Amino acid sequence: MSGAGTTGEAVLQARDVAKSYGNVQALKGVNFDVHRGQVTTLFGENGAGKSTLMKILSGVIRPTSGEILLDGRPVAFHSTTEARDLGISIIHQELSLAPNLSVRDNIFMGREITTATGVDYAEEERQTRALMEELEEDIDPLTPVEDLRLGQQQVVEIARALSVNARILIMDEPTSALSASEVEVLFKVIRDLKARGVSIVYISHHLEEALQITDHAVVLRDGTMTARAPRSEIDLEWIVRNMVGENFDLGSPPEGHAIGDVALKIDGLSVPDASATGRSAVDGLSLELRAGEIVCLYGLMGAGRTEMLECIAGRLPKSGGRVLLEGRELGRASIAERIARGLVLVPEDRQRDGLVQTMSVGENLSLASIGAFTRGLFTSRKRERDLVDTSIRNVTIKTDGGQAAIGSLSGGNQQKVVIGKMLATNPRVVMLDEPSRGIDIGAKAEVFRLLAEGAQRGLAVIYSTSEVGECLSIAHRIIVMRRGKISAEFGPDATKEQIMAASGEAVVA
Amino acid sequence: MSNSNIGVIAMTDTGTIHKRARGLFGNGFDLGRLLLEGRAFFALIAIIITFSMLSPFYFSTGNFLIMASHVAIFGLLAVGMMLVILTGGIDLSVGSTLGLAGVVAGFLMQGVTLEGLGVALYPPVWVVVILTCAVGALVGLVNGVLIAVFKVPAFVATLGLLYVARGVALLMTDGLTYNNLGGKPELGNTGFDWLGFNRVFDVPIGVLVLAAVALGASLLLNRTAFGRWVYSTGGNARAAELSGVPVKRVTVLVYVLSGICAAIAGLVLSSQLTSAGPTAGTTYELTAIAAVVIGGAALTGGRGNIRGTLLGAFVIGFLSDGLVIIGVSSYWQTVFTGAVIVLAVLLNSIQYSHRRPSSAAKPKTSATQGSKA
Numbered sequence: 001m002s003g004a005g006t007t008g009e010a011v012l013q014a015r016d017v018a019k020s021y022g023n024v025q026a027l028k029g030v031n032f033d034v035h036r037g038q039v040t041t042l043f044g045e046n047g048a049g050k051s052t053l054m055k056i057l058s059g060v061i062r063p064t065s066g067e068i069l070l071d072g073r074p075v076a077f078h079s080t081t082e083a084r085d086l087g088i089s090i091i092h093q094e095l096s097l098a099p100n101l102s103v104r105d106n107i108f109m110g111r112e113i114t115t116a117t118g119v120d121y122a123e124e125e126r127q128t129r130a131l132m133e134e135l136e137e138d139i140d141p142l143t144p145v146e147d148l149r150l151g152q153q154q155v156v157e158i159a160r161a162l163s164v165n166a167r168i169l170i171m172d173e174p175t176s177a178l179s180a181s182e183v184e185v186l187f188k189v190i191r192d193l194k195a196r197g198v199s200i201v202y203i204s205h206h207l208e209e210a211l212q213i214t215d216h217a218v219v220l221r222d223g224t225m226t227a228r229a230p231r232s233e234i235d236l237e238w239i240v241r242n243m244v245g246e247n248f249d250l251g252s253p254p255e256g257h258a259i260g261d262v263a264l265k266i267d268g269l270s271v272p273d274a275s276a277t278g279r280s281a282v283d284g285l286s287l288e289l290r291a292g293e294i295v296c297l298y299g300l301m302g303a304g305r306t307e308m309l310e311c312i313a314g315r316l317p318k319s320g321g322r323v324l325l326e327g328r329e330l331g332r333a334s335i336a337e338r339i340a341r342g343l344v345l346v347p348e349d350r351q352r353d354g355l356v357q358t359m360s361v362g363e364n365l366s367l368a369s370i371g372a373f374t375r376g377l378f379t380s381r382k383r384e385r386d387l388v389d390t391s392i393r394n395v396t397i398k399t400d401g402g403q404a405a406i407g408s409l410s411g412g413n414q415q416k417v418v419i420g421k422m423l424a425t426n427p428r429v430v431m432l433d434e435p436s437r438g439i440d441i442g443a444k445a446e447v448f449r450l451l452a453e454g455a456q457r458g459l460a461v462i463y464s465t466s467e468v469g470e471c472l473s474i475a476h477r478i479i480v481m482r483r484g485k486i487s488a489e490f491g492p493d494a495t496k497e498q499i500m501a502a503s504g505e506a507v508v509a
Numbered sequence: 510m511s512n513s514n515i516g517v518i519a520m521t522d523t524g525t526i527h528k529r530a531r532g533l534f535g536n537g538f539d540l541g542r543l544l545l546e547g548r549a550f551f552a553l554i555a556i557i558i559t560f561s562m563l564s565p566f567y568f569s570t571g572n573f574l575i576m577a578s579h580v581a582i583f584g585l586l587a588v589g590m591m592l593v594i595l596t597g598g599i600d601l602s603v604g605s606t607l608g609l610a611g612v613v614a615g616f617l618m619q620g621v622t623l624e625g626l627g628v629a630l631y632p633p634v635w636v637v638v639i640l641t642c643a644v645g646a647l648v649g650l651v652n653g654v655l656i657a658v659f660k661v662p663a664f665v666a667t668l669g670l671l672y673v674a675r676g677v678a679l680l681m682t683d684g685l686t687y688n689n690l691g692g693k694p695e696l697g698n699t700g701f702d703w704l705g706f707n708r709v710f711d712v713p714i715g716v717l718v719l720a721a722v723a724l725g726a727s728l729l730l731n732r733t734a735f736g737r738w739v740y741s742t743g744g745n746a747r748a749a750e751l752s753g754v755p756v757k758r759v760t761v762l763v764y765v766l767s768g769i770c771a772a773i774a775g776l777v778l779s780s781q782l783t784s785a786g787p788t789a790g791t792t793y794e795l796t797a798i799a800a801v802v803i804g805g806a807a808l809t810g811g812r813g814n815i816r817g818t819l820l821g822a823f824v825i826g827f828l829s830d831g832l833v834i835i836g837v838s839s840y841w842q843t844v845f846t847g848a849v850i851v852l853a854v855l856l857n858s859i860q861y862s863h864r865r866p867s868s869a870a871k872p873k874t875s876a877t878q879g880s881k882a
Binding site: 313315334335336339340345352353354355356359363368370374377378379421422 | 728733734738740741749750753754755807810811812
């Protein structure tokens with residue numbers, strides 16, 4: 001039934017859809033087609049309006065003006081349930097599965113098949129098995145979801161959408177947490193779905209990956225559609241150009257300033273692995289970082305980068321070795337003492353470790369440097385405002401002001417708040433764990449520009465990344481970590497292939 | 510409206526409403542939100558108007574002051590509770606701590622006999638007050654250390670202290686009540702009843718104590734680094750810790766402060782009664798939690814303010830006293846109080862779900878804008 005109609009014709013259309021939140025226009029009259037049995041990818045930076053458009057198409061919110069056409073007829077849905085009944089399902093970036101329940105129970109959650117005697121588990125199990133066969137995934141319906149790998153959990157989400165006969169499937173950043181092999185599985189599933197006539201709307205920050213799977217590209221910028229074209233007419237450069245509106249460059253290592261003395265010295269550092277006793281996440285690692293120098297730390301997931309940075313910051317205990325800041329050993333200093341001495345960490349997960357959602361932008365920015373605007377017993381509001389305003393200017397945060405809610409900012413600007421908070425403490429050494437995670441290219445470039453400027457002022461910077469392209473930008477040195485040890489060190493003239501080989505990553509030709 | 514207390518509260522509360530409304534909506538004005546944000550204040554007004562119509566005795570300065578001195582007890586507990594709830598915790602032991610503090614004060618007022626020396630010491634009242642507060646602080650310290658250092662869930666740790674503190678109070682008195690806490694002039698320990706009975710400019714001392722404690726707590730929360738630490742610990746303890754906030758120390762301290770608040774409440778109560786019973790304050794912890802919740806604080810931590818908590822305490826106090834004045838049975842009072850609490854939590858969840866950035870609040874406002882356009 002979902003295969004009815006011709007492949008490629010527009011099944012879902014948005015016509016002049018606009019959405020405003022108060023005075024802010026998130027979408028300004030966007031036209032957007034979803035083609036039957038094909039993948040349409042939405043490209044755009046954070047804050048370009050992708051999520052807003054997806055929420056409108058899936059019934060989470062309603063447009064301020066404009067209309068949605070389904071099979072050429074205007075429709076208006078007031079909830080996700082109504083959208084789902086019309087065959088439109090959305091799979092969110094954060095999976096919405098109950099980890100303690102089985103695959104079967106998750107798929108039929110809220111729509112249990114009941115008979116007079118209760119839930120018909122046998123029938124649910126049979127249907128689940130059929131779905132899994134269709135998706136060619138060998139997952140037992142009775143396995144608890146928490147026992148599945150992330151990629152398999154994604155498949156369960158897809159199965160759930162299919163079980164309600166979804167004709168249009170919206171996937172928001174489906175690959176952000178998947179390994180390369182899991183992405184392959186997902187893409188195979190997507191191709192199968194296409195063959196069955198399911199239309200897919202795909203959103204990803206991973207441009208090269210999205211190009212592999214998409215049939216149509218639509219680019220949004222600042223709430224307007226800047227370009228759309230079929231896959232055959234476009235390439236990576238076309239997307240980036242339309243997304244950012246200018247030639248794009250992540251920068252090069254800053255030059256022309258003096259590289260100073262050793263600011264941070266790590267000597268034989270070992271950090272125990274939290275998940276496996278007796279093993280070390282970081283194994284006797286030594287490293288020196290000089291003032292004015294930018295070092296990139298590259299490695300796969302589980303190479304021990306996060307553990308090393310969190311241990312240096314005082315979050316995790318070490319099992320051996322020494323950390324010296326400007327020649328003085330840190331010993332068992334608390335996080336607060338380390339910050340006071342000029343060593344700060346910008347954590348990897350900004351929602352979990354970086355931001356206090358209940359506080360305003362300004363309160364978040366000033367959180368790590370309250371002492372700087374406290375005189376005697378009381379804080380000075382004026383000094384705090386000055387500090388916040390300076391931070392907002394310095395790290396170029398787009399916001400209505402310090403009193404705005406942190407949730408009103410885009411991902412990139414939230415990340416700048418976390419960075420700005422730590423820079424406001426006037427550090428000597430800044431460590432950033434995956435500073436570009438989940439933010440768009442424009443914000444990435446701005447973050448790197450900030451780091452380069454910091455280095456020129458004599459700041460020692462070390463950042464970790466799992467995107468090899470980001471190593472070859474502003475870093476003076478690239479250190480590759482593998483299983484808790486340094487496996488190689490390169491200068492800025494290294495190639496991607498060299499770096500990836502040293503990390504133990506299979507080089508895909 | 511001759512009452513000065515209510516006047517002050519009215520002024521400051523509309524102040525916040527304005528500030529918040531500006532922060533959220535630019536210069537927009539939304540009656541529904543105003544009513545939602547200021548709900549505790551409007552509930553209080555509604556209670557005063559309703560009971561004033563039902564009883565000629567309700568609306569008088571004298572009655573307001575009597576009711577306010579009842580509110581003082583809950584209010585003191587609620588201020589301490591509020592600090593704990595802001596960090597995302599809960600303190601179930603405050604009612605028992607109140608009872609224990611009263612008993613300790615009574616015990617000290619009766620004179621301490623030192624067996625070995627054969628002398629009886631009669632500490633002056635200010636020493637009694639300090640020692641009693643120290644007992645409250647000690648209970649809080651045990652709570653705080655259990656929770657922050659030994660990672661015992663706050664609910665369980667403070668439930669344990671609820672029993673322990675009550676048990677100690679019963680042991681100290683053998684279940685009996687200390688009477689005649691007035692002291693004797695020849696022993697130099699008179700004046701204990703001053704807290705409960707005296708008035709300054711016609712305002713009961715208990716109410717002034719509450720005002721002072723609330724003012725102090727408000728300054729602490731809004732103008733000191735510690736206050737910011739409290740809010741950030743409750744909002745996201747991990748992020749706070751990585752920003753250099755001493756999360757453990759903050760946690761211990763809020764329980765200590767809550768214990769001290771409970772001890773002060775115990776002093777005021779036993780002074781009002783000039784007697785100290787070991788069962789005083791039973792279930793008061795629940796009333797205190799209710800006041801905090803009615804005042805708009807989130808039990809998940811990070812949101813709330815002293816002003817709201819005080820309003821919450823006044824709502825509960827003025828409601829239950831009003832029901833007594835118009836002669837409603839105490840069983841019905843329990844039902845009404847419960848209904849008010851549920852309603853308050855309901856409104857809290859509406860308010861906080863509206864505050865979430867992307868979903869509910871915005872469609873509502875933009876819908877009205879859309880219809881204008």
